[in-house]
Amino acid sequence: MGYKVAVLGATGAVGSELLTLLEERDFPVDSLRLLASSRSRGKKIRFKGEDLVVEELTHGSFRGIEIVLSSAGGSISKEFVPSAVQCEAVVVDNTSYFRMKEDVPLVIPEINPDMIAKHCGIIANPNCSTIIMALPAFPLHRAFGIRRIFAATYQAASGAGRQVMVELEEETRAVLDGKPYERTVIPHPYAFNLFIHNSRLHENGYVEEEKKMIHETRKIFREPELRVNATCVRVPVMRAHSEALNIQFDRDVSPEEAYEVLRKAPGVQIDEDRDAGRWPMPVDASGKDPVFVGRIRRDVSQPNTLDLWVVGDQIRKGAALNAIQIAEKFIR
Amino acid sequence: MGYKVAVLGATGAVGSELLTLLEERDFPVDSLRLLASSRSRGKKIRFKGEDLVVEELTHGSFRGIEIVLSSAGGSISKEFVPSAVQCEAVVVDNTSYFRMKEDVPLVIPEINPDMIAKHCGIIANPNCSTIIMALPAFPLHRAFGIRRIFAATYQAASGAGRQVMVELEEETRAVLDGKPYERTVIPHPYAFNLFIHNSRLHENGYVEEEKKMIHETRKIFREPELRVNATCVRVPVMRAHSEALNIQFDRDVSPEEAYEVLRKAPGVQIDEDRDAGRWPMPVDASGKDPVFVGRIRRDVSQPNTLDLWVVGDQIRKGAALNAIQIAEKFIR
Numbered sequence: 001m002g003y004k005v006a007v008l009g010a011t012g013a014v015g016s017e018l019l020t021l022l023e024e025r026d027f028p029v030d031s032l033r034l035l036a037s038s039r040s041r042g043k044k045i046r047f048k049g050e051d052l053v054v055e056e057l058t059h060g061s062f063r064g065i066e067i068v069l070s071s072a073g074g075s076i077s078k079e080f081v082p083s084a085v086q087c088e089a090v091v092v093d094n095t096s097y098f099r100m101k102e103d104v105p106l107v108i109p110e111i112n113p114d115m116i117a118k119h120c121g122i123i124a125n126p127n128c129s130t131i132i133m134a135l136p137a138f139p140l141h142r143a144f145g146i147r148r149i150f151a152a153t154y155q156a157a158s159g160a161g162r163q164v165m166v167e168l169e170e171e172t173r174a175v176l177d178g179k180p181y182e183r184t185v186i187p188h189p190y191a192f193n194l195f196i197h198n199s200r201l202h203e204n205g206y207v208e209e210e211k212k213m214i215h216e217t218r219k220i221f222r223e224p225e226l227r228v229n230a231t232c233v234r235v236p237v238m239r240a241h242s243e244a245l246n247i248q249f250d251r252d253v254s255p256e257e258a259y260e261v262l263r264k265a266p267g268v269q270i271d272e273d274r275d276a277g278r279w280p281m282p283v284d285a286s287g288k289d290p291v292f293v294g295r296i297r298r299d300v301s302q303p304n305t306l307d308l309w310v311v312g313d314q315i316r317k318g319a320a321l322n323a324i325q326i327a328e329k330f331i332r
Numbered sequence: 333m334g335y336k337v338a339v340l341g342a343t344g345a346v347g348s349e350l351l352t353l354l355e356e357r358d359f360p361v362d363s364l365r366l367l368a369s370s371r372s373r374g375k376k377i378r379f380k381g382e383d384l385v386v387e388e389l390t391h392g393s394f395r396g397i398e399i400v401l402s403s404a405g406g407s408i409s410k411e412f413v414p415s416a417v418q419c420e421a422v423v424v425d426n427t428s429y430f431r432m433k434e435d436v437p438l439v440i441p442e443i444n445p446d447m448i449a450k451h452c453g454i455i456a457n458p459n460c461s462t463i464i465m466a467l468p469a470f471p472l473h474r475a476f477g478i479r480r481i482f483a484a485t486y487q488a489a490s491g492a493g494r495q496v497m498v499e500l501e502e503e504t505r506a507v508l509d510g511k512p513y514e515r516t517v518i519p520h521p522y523a524f525n526l527f528i529h530n531s532r533l534h535e536n537g538y539v540e541e542e543k544k545m546i547h548e549t550r551k552i553f554r555e556p557e558l559r560v561n562a563t564c565v566r567v568p569v570m571r572a573h574s575e576a577l578n579i580q581f582d583r584d585v586s587p588e589e590a591y592e593v594l595r596k597a598p599g600v601q602i603d604e605d606r607d608a609g610r611w612p613m614p615v616d617a618s619g620k621d622p623v624f625v626g627r628i629r630r631d632v633s634q635p636n637t638l639d640l641w642v643v644g645d646q647i648r649k650g651a652a653l654n655a656i657q658i659a660e661k662f663i664r
Binding site (some may be wrong): 115142149150154168169172173176186188189193194195196198201204205206214227228229231235236237238243274276277278279281283295296298299300301307320 | 444530578
């Protein structure tokens with residue numbers, strides 16, 4: 001009594017986590033097909049005690065498939081997702097390619113689950129930094145009305161893919177040993193360094209990641225005029241993103257009111273120990289489901305404004321978990 | 333024809349850099365006395381081809397000394413700087429202890445050099461994050477009038493002292509080798525992790541480092557009402573701080589106007605290659621004198637507002653270089 005599922009990009013960082021979560025959350029899988037590029041064909045991956053063989057992705061891969069979880073990059077989604085839709089599969093797409101298309105719902109299940117029913121074959125999973133900001137921001141918006149958000153991000157290696165996580169480790173070891181290291185993915189030094197998010201630069205000086213945070217948040221919140229600004233930075237952390245949020249509201253909001261709202265917010269967990277000086281941290285958030293929030297305080301420089309510190313696992317809620325949650329809502 | 337100089341805290345990260353800079357910049361040193369805690373007594377440090385012996389700091393250490401460069405922590409400054417002043421030495425103090433005292437000038441030589449002449453024996457060197465923010469912000473304030481600054485910091489290990497730089501290396505190696513590691517200074521994991529700045533938490537939810545950025549900037553700018561907000565974070569980077577600045581002005585300012593002002597600003601260097609996606613980075617700024625600025629763009633969420641990305645060496649301009657520059661102005 002399960003679904004015929006295919007995972008596209010099964011060998012990547014998010015793909016692996018999708019398989020872990022399908023098993024952990026006991027998603028009703030009748031059959032599972034693992035799809036990847038020809039490079040990974042024949043590779044075996046364990047799922048529920050069985051060794052599944054990775055198949056090469058082709059336009060014919062989707063025959064008989066009901067649900068596709070896609071996480072192999074925008075150009076792959078562009079080329080192959082339409083074939084899946086033609087086969088009447090529903091695709092939860094974790095790439096940026098379809099996110100801003102008008103007839104494609106962009107969903108965070110805790111925020112706009114109603115949009116799932118409006119799909120025409122594709123449901124898009126938002127950008128990781130967007131999800132981690134939006135999950136705590138939306139309940140605050142509903143309760144108090146957000147006038148403007150400024151976000152400064154501290155993004156992990158995982159957002160750039162498994163290979164960059166490996167390279168961060170290898171380069172760090174090389175630096176500690178005083179040896180040279182040749183990078184293949186990121187053009188900047190990464191060990192004990194940080195750099196502006198390595199996505200495409202637009203004419204107005206914003207990088208693509210920042211534009212995603214602005215436009216995706218507006219679409220998810222159904223607030224086309226919502227004022228959002230972001231500066232996106234990659235830091236030498238493995239798999240959890242942190243964000244310093246500065247949020248201005250329509251009225252004065254006390255930290256206590258904000259804590260109260262967020263304590264009840266689904267997917268959000270307050271995590272702080274003021275006496276111990278302990279606030280949300282990437283190492284603590286890694287491998288966990290919630291987006292952790294702490295350090296809510298009044299901005300002393302401007303009325304009606306709060307500072308928040310949020311940390312969430314980029315691979316989980318930032319990607320794979322959110323996709324699985326969409327699929328779970330979809331089958332209900 | 334030089335000065336009788338003492339360096340207090342000569343064995344620390346900033347102390348070592350002070351000695352390097354005294355030599356590099358050919359500061360007119362007639363005699364140099366190295367002072368530190370009893371733990372470092374007898375240690376030899378090379379200066380201009382000679383081995384100098386570190387002496388234990390006592391209240392009598394300052395007899396005959398004309399200039400003291402002090403960088404041994406607030407409690408040491410509190411106890412010993414008055415003894416130096418009594419001996420008629422002038423102290424450039426790099427700790428936070430005297431910074432906000434009314435009769436103590438707080439100086440960034442590119443901004444308020446005139447304050448040096450007003451000293452009563454002590455000239456305070458500002459906090460590192462403050463200097464790195466203020467150096468590019470001040471010329472913009474003079475040209476366009478700043479209404480509000482929001483800063484999110486990405487602070488290096490060096491700000492917590494040499495021992496933390498060593499621990500970041502050691503802990504990172506331990507994590508890569510899968511071995512346990514016992515930290516002695518910072519109570520949080522640091523390898524591939526980040527955390528809210530480990531300074532004292534105040535009642536209003538701000539940590540001490542954030543308060544320093546707010547209040548010191550106001551004092552240096554001579555703008556007691558200047559609206560500044562900061563979120564301070566320590567990242568696993570060795571010795572350069574980065575800051576995402578969001579600055580609202582009294583009027584519309586184009587990025588071109590801001591670049592124009594900063595290109596002429598002393599101590600500031602524009603560092604970016606838009607085509608290559610290359611912006612200021614900690615590894616590039618390390619060991620360099622200027623504060624590097626790039627990515628000046630209009631904030632799309634709010635009028636009259638610019639985003640800037642600034643990176644500066646915490647040990648140099650953030651501490652030792654600024655102190656030496658103060659001493660250089662003082663003797664002129």
